[in-house]
Amino acid sequence: MSGLNPHCAGIDVSKGTLDIAISGTASQFAVPNDIDSFNQILKELKRNGTRLILMEATGGLESGVACYLQSEGFDVVVINPRQARDFARAMGYLAKTDRIDARVLLQMAEVINLHPEREKYIRPMPDTHRQLLAAMVVRRRQLTIMLTAERNRLHPSNPLSHRSIRSIIKALKDEIARIEGEMANHIAKNFSDISALLSAVKGVGAATVAVLLAEVPELGSLSRREISALIGVAPVNRDSGTMRGRRTIFGGRASVRTALYMSALVGTRHNPVIKEFYERLVAAGKPKKVALTACIRKLLTILNAMLKKNEAWDSSFHRHAS
Template sequence: MHKLFVGIDIAKLNHQATVIDETGKILGGSIRFPNTTKGGTTLLDHVTKFRDGDTPIVFGMEATGHYWLALYSFLVGKGHTAIVINPYQSESWRKVYMSAVKTDKEDAFLIADLLRFGSIKKSQVPSEVTIALRNLTRFRVSMSLQLSDTKRRILTVLDQVFPEFPALFSDAFGKTAISILEEYQTPEALETLSSRKLTNLVSKLSRGRFGKAMAQSLHAAASDSFGITFALDSFSLQLKLLLHQLGLLVGQLNLLDEEIAKLFGTESKLLTIPGVGPTTAAAITAEIGDIQRFKTSAQLVSFAGINPTVRQSGNFIGNKNKMSKKGSPYLRLALWQASVVASRKNPVLKAFYEQKVKEGKHKMTAIGAVSRKLTGIIFAIMRDNKSFMI
């Protein structure tokens, strides 16, 4: 039975589609349609004009950002076969044609032709739960960056108005420190309190952990502060707003973690790896998807972009090779964060890390080596569905 092949060049607002038959002949030219329900219907109406009875139709599109997902969902929902292609494959196919032309029409044709020859490694479309986890864990990365930036900005204000304050606490963003700042943003404000009132306040805010000694330290720092003494109202307002923003972000991150935990559950064998917590395990699982996509741990290492690049020229081979940083940046980040913790808490990886440092490796290079070893462990655990064994 003959087939029709539809290559779709994906974009944010409008897509381009080209239909070809099994001989590679373009049917009806290329059409442009909007990324809407009406646009999807326009595409189907155009394609079915060339269909003879039950002629199979194969749609193909690149995994371009997130813009392909809505059209893919639409086509699959209508009962059609839709294949998602890695952009690297279509780019390689372009080289076969030795084409320097890159237009939407040209790209749509190349995708259709790639479908026709069938030499495609399909990009797997994740399950609904995996997509949900991926959305939330990636959003969490964004929120965490905002939180870090907010903390940096708070410290910037304190550096100007009350530079001594952060050093008074083991954690400048602990509950007690933040609660005091929410009430009193400047040294002058703290100085207005009597020793007794400040002691009672500190004791109340810290639930008895701190008392007179901390109050005395605060009073001494406030009275001898080297902070600026002008435009304090503006700095005070800025600090209040930043502290409010900090509280919102912390609350939102807690909410995200709760939802991620619900989706991910507690059954994953990745949770048996010392140093890999629930949120990190969820992020790693969401980014990897189906482990069967990878035949070896080396493929997973490459997918994460933590494989070292090799610099060679003639007889020279570099020994300070950097990570390739190709592949999933979110998986790479999750693996890196897990490796930092595992190099301290996981007996196997801690020993491996210390050995690399003894060999003269820079600490960051040693962490990179840990991340590759950890990825191998993760690959085996997910492939065999077995717990981590020391």
């Protein structure tokens, strides 16, 4: 185990267990992934003087231990699993087990801890209200996917199945409406000021507001470049030597991009700022898909600036914003 940095830990998260590797110790240990085991982890981390803890995002399975450790004063970094896989390959790890993954996360934590911009990796975990809203947003998304699947089954199926399919469609619509009502009440109770600012922008509907509140707690606290990179709408260079590759967007939060895509699409028709921007790009020869992606980025940076300054929507101010 590397001794370069005695203040880090890597935690590999699964549904049933947590595998922990800590700097400066020769052994690793595993505990059940439940709140009763968190105290054991806490004791080991404190005993070894740990400060920075790294784990992968695993569909919410990491949220319990991450929030617990952050509340105890540790710096917690939750990364995209793709980043961990890329790091493991770069370090020459071919095999994959929970113990190996924990060791890889530890080594990655040590690298981050020595990074000059270490603090940018440490994001506060969502508070209880955002976690509850996030659960509702995820459930609405699941129901919408199921609804689309049932609709797609309706016409190719045997007519004898239509009654059953229509029954499921109705049930799914009713449940989506119920979830949306709960989301609206929760937002009105806990995020009314932010919601009012975001909803004032033409194209940004209730569903997009809910996604932004639940899944982008950083909105309003980052620079426009940082928020664009976080969501995955910042163009990435593909250059090598004298070759200049085509710039593309990469990574980020796909579910947020999907919500912003719909808002930007509506905005190209009904929001004067986005519409003017889109038409100017198309007139300059940009492909429509590229122009729409630029509109998503512009809309995101406008919303970020509004929350950062606590400033209401003003089309005359934002029209010429970059």
